[in-house]
Amino acid sequence: MVSTSRVINIGLASLAGLAAIAWQPAQAQCNTTAWTTVTGAPVSGGPAQGVRIYQGACGLNPVNGAGASLVEEATRHSAEGGGGAPFIARFFFYAGITGANPVVFRAFSADVAGTQVIQVTHNPNTQNVSFLVNGTTQSTAANSATNGKWIEVTFTYNASGTFTANTRSVSPTAVITDIAGSITAINTGALTVERVQLGNVASGGGTGSTSIDEYEASRQVGGTPATALTPMCRGDVNNTTTISVGDRAAVTAALGNPPSFPAAFRPDCNEDGSISVGDRACVTAMLAQNPPRTCI
Numbered sequence: 001m002v003s004t005s006r007v008i009n010i011g012l013a014s015l016a017g018l019a020a021i022a023w024q025p026a027q028a029q030c031n032t033t034a035w036t037t038v039t040g041a042p043v044s045g046g047p048a049q050g051v052r053i054y055q056g057a058c059g060l061n062p063v064n065g066a067g068a069s070l071v072e073e074a075t076r077h078s079a080e081g082g083g084g085a086p087f088i089a090r091f092f093f094y095a096g097i098t099g100a101n102p103v104v105f106r107a108f109s110a111d112v113a114g115t116q117v118i119q120v121t122h123n124p125n126t127q128n129v130s131f132l133v134n135g136t137t138q139s140t141a142a143n144s145a146t147n148g149k150w151i152e153v154t155f156t157y158n159a160s161g162t163f164t165a166n167t168r169s170v171s172p173t174a175v176i177t178d179i180a181g182s183i184t185a186i187n188t189g190a191l192t193v194e195r196v197q198l199g200n201v202a203s204g205g206g207t208g209s210t211s212i213d214e215y216e217a218s219r220q221v222g223g224t225p226a227t228a229l230t231p232m233c234r235g236d237v238n239n240t241t242t243i244s245v246g247d248r249a250a251v252t253a254a255l256g257n258p259p260s261f262p263a264a265f266r267p268d269c270n271e272d273g274s275i276s277v278g279d280r281a282c283v284t285a286m287l288a289q290n291p292p293r294t295c296i
Contacts, residue, residue: 029293030058032071040069042199042212052273054092054150054213055232055266062199064097064209070199074111077217079253082159082192085220090154090229091198092213094273095147095169098124100206105153105198109191117191118163120153120209121203127182129153133163134189140181145169150213150271154229160190161170168231175282176289211273233295234271235286237279239264241295243286251280 012219024206030044030051042062045051053059053180059074062069081087105120119132124147145151146169162185171177198212209268218227237247237254247269253260254267254275261267267275269282 011260026246027193035071036195037072037075038070039072040065040067040200042069042071047275052094052096052211052213053275054211054271056263058260059211060199061209061211061212062205063204064102064200065204067204068199068201070201071212071216072182072195072198074195074198077194077196079192079194080219081157081181081188082190082219083220084158086217086226087156087157087193087217088226088229089196089215089217090152091215092150092152093198094209094211095122095124095127095145095149095151096208096210097122098147098208099205100124101130101203102200102206103202104200104210104212105196106201106284107157107193108195110194112195115191116196117193118155118157120155120165122151124206129165129167131155131163131165131183132188133157133186133260136186138183138186139171140165140167140183143253144179144181145172146172146179148172148272150268152231154231157193157247158189159188159192161188162186163237164233170234170271175278176285176293232266235269235293236295237265237267237269237283243283243293243295245287248280248283248287251275251283254294257278 008098032038032044037107041255044060046057051059075202101121101123103121107112107118121130126142127145128140128142149169152168157163165183166183167181169179220226235243238250271277
């Protein structure tokens with residue numbers, strides 16, 4: 001496939017291309033039309049539909065069962081990661097499954113079929129993330145991907161080069177503390193990325209459920225280099241690049257009836273999969289830090 005855009009953002013917070021509209025209208029329009037293929041009836045929506053969200057009004061809850069439940073994108077990916085130009089991606093998944101090791105992401109070398117290039121798996125027993133590339137598996141440190149929290153995954157893939165990855169989650173005991181995970185470089189093969197899958201891609205089962213949100217990918221197009229994708233700033237609820245009393249007010253608005261929740265907002269400060277007064281307390285705790293917590 002040929003694509004002229006160097007940044008793909010089909011984040012599940014804005015599945016229908018919605019921008020800066022309040023929660024209630026957005027919920028009614030949540031859908032998966034931005035994706036090439038949908039398998040296994042994953043549910044799109046917001047908290048009113050029982051769907052967890054990381055940013056914006058919409059997220060995706062794949063069905064947890066024996067079969068795959070996922071969204072797939074092939075149209076806007078085009079032989080990425082080759083020719084010395086990296087393929088960079090970032091997405092979020094909620095680590096809500098225990099008793100099984102869910103595969104939450106896969107990338108393939110062709111629009112249909114093809115060879116698997118990348119696989120990302122959450123390991124709830126050891127609470128970490130494993131990356132399988134070119135027949136080699138590396139895992140982040142134990143307890144670096146907390147159960148019952150959103151996990152942020154960022155990686156860089158260079159065909160015939162290396163693959164590196166980082167994860168971030170929140171401490172289960174101190175909401176002001178982020179836990180980082182990383183893997184060292186894995187040598188890659190020559191395959192490039194043409195298609196990606198997110199959701200309960202494989203190894204369904206166990207108990208509980210996962211969620212997916214905010215998939216973003218970047219690669220070089222022509223002479224324009226890929227855009228670096230850095231971790232999102234937790235606590236910056238209103239997405240202004242600073243943490244301030246405005247973020248606490250933004251959580252309060254998200255808790256209102258009706259909630260006021262523009263598409264750029266991410267009110268789940270403690271990243272526990274729900275929006276509650278605990279998120280306001282999370283922002284308050286960050287504001288009380290000395291020195292104050294800042295965005296990178």
